[in-house]
Amino acid sequence: MLIKAKKDVVGIDIGSSSIKLVQLRQAKGGYQLMTLGVAPLPPEAIVDNAIMDSGSVVEVVRNLVESHKVKTKNAATSVSGHSVIIRKIQLPIMTEEEMEASIQWEAEQYIPFEISEVNLDFQILGPDARDPSQMNVILVAAKKEFVNDHVAVFRECGMNPVVMDIDCFAIENAFEANYGFEEDEIVALINMGAAAMNVNVLKGGKSVFTRDIQVGGNMYNEEIQKRLGLSGEDAEEVKLGGEIEDIDAAAVMAVINDATESLAQEVQRSFDFFSATSSDEKVQKLYITGGVSKTPNVREYLESQLAIPVELLDPFRLIKVNEKEFDPEYIQAVGPLFSVAVGLAMRRLGDK
Numbered sequence: 001m002l003i004k005a006k007k008d009v010v011g012i013d014i015g016s017s018s019i020k021l022v023q024l025r026q027a028k029g030g031y032q033l034m035t036l037g038v039a040p041l042p043p044e045a046i047v048d049n050a051i052m053d054s055g056s057v058v059e060v061v062r063n064l065v066e067s068h069k070v071k072t073k074n075a076a077t078s079v080s081g082h083s084v085i086i087r088k089i090q091l092p093i094m095t096e097e098e099m100e101a102s103i104q105w106e107a108e109q110y111i112p113f114e115i116s117e118v119n120l121d122f123q124i125l126g127p128d129a130r131d132p133s134q135m136n137v138i139l140v141a142a143k144k145e146f147v148n149d150h151v152a153v154f155r156e157c158g159m160n161p162v163v164m165d166i167d168c169f170a171i172e173n174a175f176e177a178n179y180g181f182e183e184d185e186i187v188a189l190i191n192m193g194a195a196a197m198n199v200n201v202l203k204g205g206k207s208v209f210t211r212d213i214q215v216g217g218n219m220y221n222e223e224i225q226k227r228l229g230l231s232g233e234d235a236e237e238v239k240l241g242g243e244i245e246d247i248d249a250a251a252v253m254a255v256i257n258d259a260t261e262s263l264a265q266e267v268q269r270s271f272d273f274f275s276a277t278s279s280d281e282k283v284q285k286l287y288i289t290g291g292v293s294k295t296p297n298v299r300e301y302l303e304s305q306l307a308i309p310v311e312l313l314d315p316f317r318l319i320k321v322n323e324k325e326f327d328p329e330y331i332q333a334v335g336p337l338f339s340v341a342v343g344l345a346m347r348r349l350g351d352k
């Protein structure tokens, strides 16, 4: 994380299509859901992960926080995209403190940006299996300018962004709390959003490979618009199963399936790249989440193409949800949209 939490926080995920808000309470034996909210953003508010129209973003965050009567001013949020670089590197064994002192210098050769222009963070994974004099480290660098744009949104809403995380690590957090890890098992988590897919491969619970693929739900809409001659709004409508005069559901389904196919090819390419760069290790199981994971047949298609089990990641799997406050059917339906926000809402002081 680039900034760390002090107290209870509200998790706020600024996605390119909508903003999600989650508050959890640490109850006996786990978490309990306290607040859940989502509100759409206009399509041009966030482009290529960059906040283009901060006024709209501020307004949506503020309305969400106010309408859900969120008391805390402490927000946990996250970023992703080209302005964020995540690298697994090897360094001689050293302590956390030594690493802290030398990170600027060590990072220089791995980061394609000026070191003075980035916020840096790292996580020591442990000694390397083949060379115990070396340790593996996850290095994270995010452009300050980019992080500051996100920070500014929260400040304008009168909030303190006490945690600035990375989307794929927030998902990892939500996954760990809901599923746990098997030693040495290699699982991939993919957050399938509107603009991008965040891939994170974990071995025994530790991230060993991450990659952002710059395609997602928007590609479905673009294809539907192009091939069926619809507006952006109508494309979204038919994609989600709505009916529009003169548009045949089977034709929509054909476009959706083609888009799923190219999405699956991108996933396959990432997994091949992971294998090629990690002594031929293979992903054994895939969990998908994010809005696009709800696309009909996407889970089944990935399963048949990748020839590994594919499951939907349920971020509320082990979270207590009071049925008097939240409709279980609604939670089930919108669950995949909230994986990042749930992971963020779990962040507390001392997290690393």
Ligand SMILES: Nc1ncnc2c1ncn2[C@@H]1O[C@H](COP(=O)(O)OP(=O)(O)OP(=O)(O)O)[C@@H](O)[C@H]1O
Binding pocket: 014, 015, 016, 017, 018, 019, 192, 193, 194, 195, 196, 197, 216, 217, 218, 236, 239, 240, 289, 290, 291, 292, 294, 295, 296, 336, 337
């Ligand atoms: N039932 C569904 N079937 C197909 N697609 C869906 C469904 N529900 C949502 N989506 C799509 O999922 C996407 C939104 O997902 P999500 O909220 O995870 O993205 P985001 O966080 O806004 O985007 P990003 O993370 O890429 O910035 C949109 O493209 C939306 O059309």
Ligand SMILES: [Mg+2]
Binding pocket: 014, 015, 016, 193, 194, 290, 340
């Ligand atoms: Mg998202």
